[in-house]
Amino acid sequence: MTDQHDATSSSEILNPLFGWFWTxxxxxxxxxxxxxxxxxxxxxxxxxxxxxGIPSGPGVWAITSYDDIVEMSRKPETYSSAAGITxxxxxxxFLEFYSSMIAMDDPRHSRLRKxxxxxxxxxxxxxxxxxxxxxxxxxxxxxxxxxxxDFVVDVAARLPLAIVCDLMGVPRSELxxxxxxxxxxxxxxxxxxxxxxxxxxxxxxxxxxxxxELMKSVAESKKGGDGTDLTSILMNGEVDGERLSPxxxxxxxxxxxxxxxxxxxxxxxxxxxxxxENPDQREVWKRDVDGVTRTAVEEIVRLAxxxxxxxxxxxxxxxLGNTKISKGDKLAMFYLAANRDAAxxxxxxxxxxxxxxNRHLGFGGPGxxxxxxxxLARREIGxxxxxxxxxxxDIESEGPPDLLESSFIHGIKHxxxxxxxxxx
Numbered sequence: 555m556t557d558q559h560d561a562t563s564s565s566e567i568l569n570p571l572f573g574w575f576w577t578x579x580x581x582x583x584x585x586x587x588x589x590x591x592x593x594x595x596x597x598x599x600x601x602x603x604x605x606x607g608i609p610s611g612p613g614v615w616a617i618t619s620y621d622d623i624v625e626m627s628r629k630p631e632t633y634s635s636a637a638g639i640t641x642x643x644x645x646x647x648f649l650e651f652y653s654s655m656i657a658m659d660d661p662r663h664s665r666l667r668k669x670x671x672x673x674x675x676x677x678x679x680x681x682x683x684x685x686x687x688x689x690x691x692x693x694x695x696x697x698x699x700x701x702x703x704d705f706v707v708d709v710a711a712r713l714p715l716a717i718v719c720d721l722m723g724v725p726r727s728e729l730x731x732x733x734x735x736x737x738x739x740x741x742x743x744x745x746x747x748x749x750x751x752x753x754x755x756x757x758x759x760x761x762x763x764x765x766x767e768l769m770k771s772v773a774e775s776k777k778g779g780d781g782t783d784l785t786s787i788l789m790n791g792e793v794d795g796e797r798l799s800p801x802x803x804x805x806x807x808x809x810x811x812x813x814x815x816x817x818x819x820x821x822x823x824x825x826x827x828x829x830x831e832n833p834d835q836r837e838v839w840k841r842d843v844d845g846v847t848r849t850a851v852e853e854i855v856r857l858a859x860x861x862x863x864x865x866x867x868x869x870x871x872x873x874l875g876n877t878k879i880s881k882g883d884k885l886a887m888f889y890l891a892a893n894r895d896a897a898x899x900x901x902x903x904x905x906x907x908x909x910x911x912n913r914h915l916g917f918g919g920p921g922x923x924x925x926x927x928x929x930l931a932r933r934e935i936g937x938x939x940x941x942x943x944x945x946x947x948d949i950e951s952e953g954p955p956d957l958l959e960s961s962f963i964h965g966i967k968h969x970x971x972x973x974x975x976x977x978x
Contacts, residue, residue, distance in 0.1 A: 569599070570590070623919050637884075641865050674927060698946060698977070710826075722783060724768070724772055821931070858916070953970050
């Protein structure tokens with residue numbers, strides 16, 4: 555049995571809580587993650603946040619094995635979400651913008667999830683199919699004559715953002731604004747996305763507040779109406795006596811544009827990278843787009859793991875495997891590491907578009923917080939690559955990706971792509 559005092563020393567293994575850890579060479583990162591997975595739960599000191607006005611916590615357990623994460627996901631009563639989803643203990647004023655249902659426990663979580671799940675029924679998602687296809691076509695139309703583009707900004711980011719805004723009834727005229735604010739929310743630790751001469755806390759509050767005000771305005775405009783968008787449904791419906799206020803809907807919108815936009819955007823971005831590095835797998839997929847898309851999309855999500863980790867907080871003293879966890883301890887479930895766990899994935903670093911079964915944790919572990927938008931994300935990824943194979947068949951990434959300096963999102967900020975110009 556181990557505890558935090560005799561667990562593997564963080565001085566012996568680089569600390570995955572630091573954003574810069576994830577900008578290293580992939581081979582180095584994968585080697586460290588394999589060591590962590592073999593070692594079991596490892597206690598790391600938290601990065602210093604005192605300088606930005608947030609007291610640094612004592613440390614976090616890095617949970618990297620598939621089995622440990624599945625066990626935690628199935629025990630929300632022991633591993634709580636209510637204290638936040640990142641290792642940083644954010645101040646109270648952040649809760650209005652960033653708490654939503656992903657940072658709640660039952661019974662409040664289940665009531666809110668029942669309400670918002672109305673937007674993710676098969677009927678509701680089917681109504682978005684035409685929008686997904688149409689948007690993918692327009693995206694390719696806008697770049698196809700150029701012969702090159704920034705694949706992240708010009709292609710990958712545009713599709714999920716447009717679909718989330720359509721889902722919520724946000725005007726397309728606000729797309730650029732939402733894009734800029736979500737970059738700040740998830741990239742505030744990265745100098746490129748943080749406004750000049752602004753500290754991280756101020757940047758996060760400013761971006762969250764701006765998105766919340768936009769969504770509150772949209773929500774108020776839907777009150778009493780009969781619209782079919784999700785905001786109209788949420789604003790005018792209730793479950794078990796529970797109704798959502800415009801502030802609740804604004805918080806949920808921030809969750810959607812973060813979880814639904816940024817993660818799908820990064821899955822698509824990494825997907826092109828994987829296909830460029832594995833031309834044999836690209837040909838397998840291109841030869842049978844309809845037959846291979848299902849497994850190929852799952853493999854992209856597994857290997858990309860756009861959400862690197864989610865935090866939980868222990869509600870009681872407990873054991874995780876052979877490790878003693880104390881009440882109040884923070885634990886970071888590193889999905890990206892678990893999706894490379896050799897005990898569950900043969901040749902885990904190999905990109906295999908035919909991998910089946912593929913029970914990855916890219917949409918979270920089993921339990922109450924499994925991603926509501928998983929089906930929509932799969933659809934967007936599949937449609938985007940189908941459109942690219944059809945119209946820009948030789949598109950590939952060129953040069954190294956410009957990686958996001960973040961331990962929470964496994965992101966690519968920029969990636970040059972080249973292809974033979976084609977007519978609109």
